[in-house]
Amino acid sequence: MSNDSKLRLVQDYLSSHKDKDVEPIWIPAVWNECQYERVLFAKEGEICVHPYDFMTEHFKYLDKLSWRYLLKERTNLDDSAIYSALVRYSTAWDYNHDGTTESGTFLRFCILLPLLKRMGINILYMLPVNQYSTLNLKGDIGSPYAVQSLFRLDQNLHDSLLDGMDNFTIHDELGALVEACHLLDIKTVVDFIPRVTAKNSEFIAEHPDWVYWIKTDALEGFAPPSIPELGFFEECTPDKLELVYRSQETEAFLRKFSQPPNELNPVIWQQLRERVARTGEEILTLVEQELGITTSPAHSDWINDVQPIWTDITFLRLYKDFSPQVRHLISPDQAPFVLFDTIKCNDYPGEEPNLELWDVLEQAVRFNLETYGIDGFRIDIGHVLPTPLLTRIFDTIKEINPNAILISEDLFNRNHKKAASTGYNIMLGSGWNVMTQMTKDNLVAYLEELPELNIHVFACAETADTPRITSRGGVEVARMTAVFNQFLPNAIPYVTTGYEMNEEQPLNCGLGDNTNGSDIPRAFFNVLKINWTNPAPLLPLLAELSDFKKDWLELVKPDNFFVAESPDGTVLYGYMRGDLTMLCCFNLNADASSEIDLMAAVPGRGPMTVALDSSLTTGSIGQSLDNLLLAPNQAVVLVSNNSQLKERGCYAEEQQRTRLMA
Numbered sequence: 001m002s003n004d005s006k007l008r009l010v011q012d013y014l015s016s017h018k019d020k021d022v023e024p025i026w027i028p029a030v031w032n033e034c035q036y037e038r039v040l041f042a043k044e045g046e047i048c049v050h051p052y053d054f055m056t057e058h059f060k061y062l063d064k065l066s067w068r069y070l071l072k073e074r075t076n077l078d079d080s081a082i083y084s085a086l087v088r089y090s091t092a093w094d095y096n097h098d099g100t101t102e103s104g105t106f107l108r109f110c111i112l113l114p115l116l117k118r119m120g121i122n123i124l125y126m127l128p129v130n131q132y133s134t135l136n137l138k139g140d141i142g143s144p145y146a147v148q149s150l151f152r153l154d155q156n157l158h159d160s161l162l163d164g165m166d167n168f169t170i171h172d173e174l175g176a177l178v179e180a181c182h183l184l185d186i187k188t189v190v191d192f193i194p195r196v197t198a199k200n201s202e203f204i205a206e207h208p209d210w211v212y213w214i215k216t217d218a219l220e221g222f223a224p225p226s227i228p229e230l231g232f233f234e235e236c237t238p239d240k241l242e243l244v245y246r247s248q249e250t251e252a253f254l255r256k257f258s259q260p261p262n263e264l265n266p267v268i269w270q271q272l273r274e275r276v277a278r279t280g281e282e283i284l285t286l287v288e289q290e291l292g293i294t295t296s297p298a299h300s301d302w303i304n305d306v307q308p309i310w311t312d313i314t315f316l317r318l319y320k321d322f323s324p325q326v327r328h329l330i331s332p333d334q335a336p337f338v339l340f341d342t343i344k345c346n347d348y349p350g351e352e353p354n355l356e357l358w359d360v361l362e363q364a365v366r367f368n369l370e371t372y373g374i375d376g377f378r379i380d381i382g383h384v385l386p387t388p389l390l391t392r393i394f395d396t397i398k399e400i401n402p403n404a405i406l407i408s409e410d411l412f413n414r415n416h417k418k419a420a421s422t423g424y425n426i427m428l429g430s431g432w433n434v435m436t437q438m439t440k441d442n443l444v445a446y447l448e449e450l451p452e453l454n455i456h457v458f459a460c461a462e463t464a465d466t467p468r469i470t471s472r473g474g475v476e477v478a479r480m481t482a483v484f485n486q487f488l489p490n491a492i493p494y495v496t497t498g499y500e501m502n503e504e505q506p507l508n509c510g511l512g513d514n515t516n517g518s519d520i521p522r523a524f525f526n527v528l529k530i531n532w533t534n535p536a537p538l539l540p541l542l543a544e545l546s547d548f549k550k551d552w553l554e555l556v557k558p559d560n561f562f563v564a565e566s567p568d569g570t571v572l573y574g575y576m577r578g579d580l581t582m583l584c585c586f587n588l589n590a591d592a593s594s595e596i597d598l599m600a601a602v603p604g605r606g607p608m609t610v611a612l613d614s615s616l617t618t619g620s621i622g623q624s625l626d627n628l629l630l631a632p633n634q635a636v637v638l639v640s641n642n643s644q645l646k647e648r649g650c651y652a653e654e655q656q657r658t659r660l661m662a
Helices: 006-016 051-066 107-120 170-182 238-245 248-254 266-279 283-291 355-372 386-399 411-424 438-451 475-486 540-552 645-659
Strands: 025-028 041-043 046-049 083-084 122-128 188-190 196-200 213-215 293-295 314-316 376-379 403-408 456-461 491-496 563-564 568-577 580-587 594-597 608-613 627-630 637-638
Touching: 006 051, 006 170, 025 051, 025 563, 046 051, 051 083, 051 107, 051 170, 083 107, 107 170, 107 540, 170 188, 188 355, 188 403, 196 386, 266 283, 283 293, 355 386, 376 386, 386 411, 411 438, 438 563, 438 568, 475 491, 475 540, 475 637, 491 540, 540 608, 568 594, 580 608, 627 637
Parallel strands: 083 122, 083 491, 122 188, 188 376, 376 403, 456 491
Antiparallel strands: 025 046, 041 046, 196 314, 213 293, 563 568, 568 580, 580 637, 594 627, 608 637
């Protein structure tokens, strides 16, 4: 480590306090990867430890572990796995056993890094860590996506163990986490939010015209217009503009908008700014009281979408004028407004970009890279940004880090060429949607398009925006999909924090909602913690899958991929090159077994050896088979039966025995 290492400063400080007389803390036993020996108490999946002493030993362990790894300049996406973390939730815990769940912190997230490496993770994607708004709170604590500042961090992510470190800021704490990740060859990616901001964004005081405003009496029941002539969840394409803007509902919607306060009444606006400077009051609240306007809530860019409006965020005004495509459809005195088309500045740009705002967004990107040493960004709803702005952002990123990881939120594989040509190297893709209805037809269609993609996509059964896979089919389905997603071509295994513990509570349910809109606790908005004491987690299987795949990287390539014929209710895919074959078999039926004729599935390749098995109860690993009987929701991976693979099969059989004993 360098002399100015933030991580070294943290380690030295913790070490100097390891004998300090402080209250012990309780942590999940599964976090004890360093095999800390001075455990004070242990019960029900937890251990009680001295916080400074434990953290000192843990960081020593990270140093030792780091000798196995070398931080690669360029990430091999074919040999990658992503962990999506919400830092405040991922290590939230009742550390003092006082009945209160404390927020996770940057420091305590370092405890999870060895677990991430066990699962083969080499990309840590952090959901927003910025200062967020507590105005118009969603749930108990508010959404991390209601970003109030692009240059400040959420103070709740500071760790009280570091309170005595003079001149060591929360920015330094994030920098130390990034350094710790790099020790283990884990690249760090953060969410960057350039299209929306908190309703009371820090921008408002100086630049009220950077957001959109509506009359406060229009706030109740505010929602985008429904267009009855069009169907559910339709994209706003140019051929639909006339229909959208001629609608009476749209006319009424547009009348709700207002000029910004500095234009509506410059005198009162200046008085309010001076008052805020003296008193520290919330300027948005004063504007609402004195001028009767407020920032416009945000909403979906899809026509007739059932998603509720987002009451805690508003769109940034990236253009000062209206798109030429809609000017003839609105009145000359129309106040700045947001609708399905104006959200999508990529397709409907204006002619007068808000260059001052664009400069700030570019500065925020540079600030993140230079301050924390991160390795890339997921650009939130980046697919709707103006192309010139996105180009500027990407040019800045690549100037600082030519090998940056850039993730697109685009939800559909069909947009892979556009995402790749824009400069992204990973995109969300369609996997999350396919997993909401796991039929054979859906899965096979998905499999057949993957080898042709120009970009890597997430291989996942759940994301932070979807319900948990365990809520769709239980633990067996979660285990089956873990196997399914591990070996897909042009797809990166993706772990949403908590998935490794079979967590059932969602972070959010904005996509693929299976709750019928129920008001259930969600980690985006409520104080929740992961079930880190689950006695039968998914973690060992994920580790086993990662280890196994590393031995087969030369085979697991798009050119070697095939989808095999299979009985109803089952899906078979695999890889074949020379005399090497891997066959992945999945029974989608929840209540019926299914028999697979392996000789028919891969003619001339049998018998085959069972190398991996998702089941917690069966012991088929190492068996040589011509026919395979799959239990309900079971996944099995088989390999060619030659001497090299027999050796691997013996190893896998031992792994299975260890897992069953655990």
